[in-house]
Amino acid sequence: MSPGRRLLALAAIAVAFAAADTYVVVLALPDMMAGVGLSVEQLQQAAPIVSAFLLGYVAMLPLIGSIADRRGRLPVLVAGLVVFATGSLLTALAYGLGPMVIGRFLQGLGGGALVPATLALVADLYPVERRGVPLGIVSAVQEAGSLLGPLAGAVVLALADWRAIFVVNLLVAAALAVALRASEPRAARVPPRLPDPVGLLLVLVALAAGVLVFVEPTAMMRDLTWGRLYIPVAGDSRWLTPLGLTTVAALALLAIWCASARRPLVDLRGWAAGARGVDLPGALLLALALTGVILAFATADPQVQAIAPQGRWYLLGAALAVAAFATRQRTATHPLLPRAALRAPAAWGSVVVSLLIGAALVAALIDVPLFARTTIYPDSQLKAALVLVRFLVALPIGAIAGGWLTRRLPAGMVAAVGLLLAAAGLALMARWDVDALRHAVATVPLVLAGLGFGLVLAPVNAAVLATTDAAIHGLASSLVVVARMVGMLVGISALTTLGLRHYYAAQADLPPMSRVCGGSGLCDAYETLLRRAGIAEEHTVFGWAAVVAVLGAVLALGLLRGAATRGVDPREALSGLG
Numbered sequence: 001m002s003p004g005r006r007l008l009a010l011a012a013i014a015v016a017f018a019a020a021d022t023y024v025v026v027l028a029l030p031d032m033m034a035g036v037g038l039s040v041e042q043l044q045q046a047a048p049i050v051s052a053f054l055l056g057y058v059a060m061l062p063l064i065g066s067i068a069d070r071r072g073r074l075p076v077l078v079a080g081l082v083v084f085a086t087g088s089l090l091t092a093l094a095y096g097l098g099p100m101v102i103g104r105f106l107q108g109l110g111g112g113a114l115v116p117a118t119l120a121l122v123a124d125l126y127p128v129e130r131r132g133v134p135l136g137i138v139s140a141v142q143e144a145g146s147l148l149g150p151l152a153g154a155v156v157l158a159l160a161d162w163r164a165i166f167v168v169n170l171l172v173a174a175a176l177a178v179a180l181r182a183s184e185p186r187a188a189r190v191p192p193r194l195p196d197p198v199g200l201l202l203v204l205v206a207l208a209a210g211v212l213v214f215v216e217p218t219a220m221m222r223d224l225t226w227g228r229l230y231i232p233v234a235g236d237s238r239w240l241t242p243l244g245l246t247t248v249a250a251l252a253l254l255a256i257w258c259a260s261a262r263r264p265l266v267d268l269r270g271w272a273a274g275a276r277g278v279d280l281p282g283a284l285l286l287a288l289a290l291t292g293v294i295l296a297f298a299t300a301d302p303q304v305q306a307i308a309p310q311g312r313w314y315l316l317g318a319a320l321a322v323a324a325f326a327t328r329q330r331t332a333t334h335p336l337l338p339r340a341a342l343r344a345p346a347a348w349g350s351v352v353v354s355l356l357i358g359a360a361l362v363a364a365l366i367d368v369p370l371f372a373r374t375t376i377y378p379d380s381q382l383k384a385a386l387v388l389v390r391f392l393v394a395l396p397i398g399a400i401a402g403g404w405l406t407r408r409l410p411a412g413m414v415a416a417v418g419l420l421l422a423a424a425g426l427a428l429m430a431r432w433d434v435d436a437l438r439h440a441v442a443t444v445p446l447v448l449a450g451l452g453f454g455l456v457l458a459p460v461n462a463a464v465l466a467t468t469d470a471a472i473h474g475l476a477s478s479l480v481v482v483a484r485m486v487g488m489l490v491g492i493s494a495l496t497t498l499g500l501r502h503y504y505a506a507q508a509d510l511p512p513m514s515r516v517c518g519g520s521g522l523c524d525a526y527e528t529l530l531r532r533a534g535i536a537e538e539h540t541v542f543g544w545a546a547v548v549a550v551l552g553a554v555l556a557l558g559l560l561r562g563a564a565t566r567g568v569d570p571r572e573a574l575s576g577l578g
Contacts, residue, residue: 004125007183008134011077011118014176016141017169018084018111020149022057024165025050025104027153031162036097045097051298052101056087056108058485059290063283064109065116065478066336069471071274073121074184076113076474078177079271084110085173092166093214095238107169112481115142119477123465129407129566131462136403139457140396147392150385198257199265206250209243282336285325290482292318297489307493341472342479346411349559350464351483353415356552357460358487360422361453363495363545364391365488367538368429368446374534376437390443391450398454403462411459411466412560418455419553425449426546430539434532452549456556463563491548495541 025032033039033046068076087106094100122134156165212220212229216238220226232240239248258264296311296318308314329335342348368391372384398418405414425448436442461480468476 003183007074007180008118008121008125008138010176010180010183011073011114011121012138012141014077014081014173014180015114015118015138016145016148017172017176018114019142019145020152021107021111021169022053023146023149024153025053027150027157028162028165031157032100035162036094036100038097047299048097048101049104051294052105053108053111054294054298054485054489055291056105056110057112058108058294058482059287060109061112061116061478061482062286062336062475063278063280064113065120065474065476066278066283066472067271067275068113068117068120068474070277071271073117073124073474074180075274076117077121078180080110080113080117081173081177081180082110083113085170085177086110088166088169088173092163092170093211095214095216099214103166110173115481116474116478119461119465119480120473123470123473128462128466128564131465132403132406132458132565133400134403135461135465136400136406136458139403139461140399140454143392143395143399143454143457147389147396196261196263196265198261199254202250202254202257203265206247206254209247209250213238213241213244213247277334279328279332279334279336282325282328282332285321285328286336289318289321289325290486292316292321293486294489297493337475337479338469338472341468341476344467344562345559346463346561346563347467347476349555350460350467350563351479353419353456353552353556353559354460354480354483355487356548356555357419357453357456358484358489359491359494360419360426360545360549360552361484362488362492363426363541364388364429364446364449364453366492367495367541371429371432371535371538372437374538375434387437388446390446394447394450395454398451399457400454401451402455403458405455406459406462406565408566410561411463411563411565412557414459415456415463415556415560416553418452418459419549419556421452421455422449423452423546423549423553425452426542426549430542430546432535432539434535456552459560459565460556462565463560466563466565491545495544498540498544501540 029046029049032049033042038046064076064080083106087103087108087110090103090106091100092103094103118138119135122131122138126134153165156168216230221230229243230238230241232238233242233245234240238244254265255268258266258268292314296307296314299308299311329337329339342351365388368388369381369384372387373381377384377387402414402418425445428445428448432442432445461477464476464480465473
């Protein structure tokens with residue numbers, strides 16, 4: 001295997017690893033809440049554990065993509081894994097909600113950095129007509145990570161405490177960072193040099209003192225001598241104890257040293273130079289806009305409200321940030337997004353289509369388990385979630401097939417076929433009855449939708465890479481990923497709101513419970529009527545998601561047709577298929 005392909009393979013594994021962690025928390029969240037003193041009834045207070053990861057993953061992606069275009073793919077991949085490992089360490093040691101939220105934010109920041117850097121790496125290693133298959137493989141590995149994440153999390157939770165999940169994250173991320181660094185092509189390697197002893201010493205001091213601050217060993221705290229290290233010099237914060245102040249001082253000295261030393265442990269000056277060409281004000285304005293959208297939708301309970309209680313203010317702030325970003329784009333000498341960067345219809349069309357993919361995809365990810373819970377598994381969240389496995393298995397298969405087809409057919413055609421398959425699967429789900437999931441035929445729409453959503457991933461990524469300049473491939477890839485994530489957030493809120501309206505209308509049409517049950521309280525017959533009303537809600541969600549997928553197919557066919565992503569003429573490919 002060539003060094004470039006070895007590097008891409010490791011990057012793809014890292015992407016899958018980060019994707020797996022996204023879904024691990026779904027299982028571990030109750031235990032994580034208990035670990036920081038929150039009960040199950042305080043679920044809303046624990047929302048930042050999830051939203052902080054999304055903030056790090058999505059809001060900073062455009063900035064990271066731009067840095068990857070200037071600093072290089074490999075440094076960003078390694079730095080992303082280091083940040084992810086640091087976040088995993090903080091989460092594993094967290095003693096309260098604040099440190100856990102910071103750890104989750106760093107995990108999202110590091111994990112999010114891996115995706116655009118890996119997609120841009122494909123464009124660096126392969127000519128435009130050969131990118132389809134590797135893009136499909138990267139997408140397939142990422143989706144496989146989403147499937148294996150909950151299973152791996154369940155195994156770890158069965159054997160150990162929830163903190164073990166993040167210890168495993170730390171070890172795997174560190175190993176991948178070392179392997180990526182070692183896989184760097186020889187021609188690009190920096191000549192070997194002695195390690196920075198001062199920097200290493202400061203890291204060890206900060207790490208040792210910080211771990212003791214987080215863990216607070218009982219024997220050490222009770223000791224008359226060592227216990228003084230835990231007495232705050234002012235107030236009652238752990239960070240105002242001698243150990244806490246030592247940690248802060250070591251980190252501050254490390255930052256100063258890395259910014260001024262000739263050969264520091266972390267080349268902060270090199271990173272600053274790499275980011276010098278990035279429009280930081282523009283990137284921060286875009287990050288603020290994305291933060292407003294994430295907080296408005298990710299912190300809401302879709303079963304109760306479309307947006308969070310303060311969602312209107314978040315969205316107002318996002319709108320103001322977008323306006324300021326647009327002004328910055330027009331007036332900056334070197335804006336974050338070069339003015340002609342997305343001029344090609346296939347370039348901005350890829351972003352729009354990705355937004356619609358996310359809005360339709362989230363209906364399957366969220367509402368298939370809800371349908372199973374409403375109908376055949378009312379007492380088992382695990383069994384209801386396992387219904388989705390058929391869909392998740394088909395996704396990576398579709399992703400590889402989409403990459404193979406993108407080399408032979410127009411990207412718009414492949415994406416449109418994928419979205420139409422997904423729409424067909426969702427439309428069939430909208431016709432499920434109460435007992436549908438008890439029969440094997442229910443596998444058909446799940447597999448159809450999974451194959452369809454998988455099929456569309458590679459052509460959309462290939463189209464945006466084929467129609468943007470190589471100098472902004474990292475930024476362009478990040479915008480496609482951001483659009484998909486925002487589509488999922490907005491989609492689940494909008495689709496659930498439509499479904500709830502149908503549910504309340506169906507519930508209003510129910511006869512009085514006393515008439516059905518004869519005044520004996522809730523009976524099986526009335527529970528069946530309520531269940532059918534709940535099914536009507538899911539039918540509405542699936543139906544509208546199918547409409548969104550069809551709209552995406554139409555736009556993909558029209559907008560992506562100008563992307564030169566194939567190595568053969570489409571008429572020759574079609575005749576060959578015949």
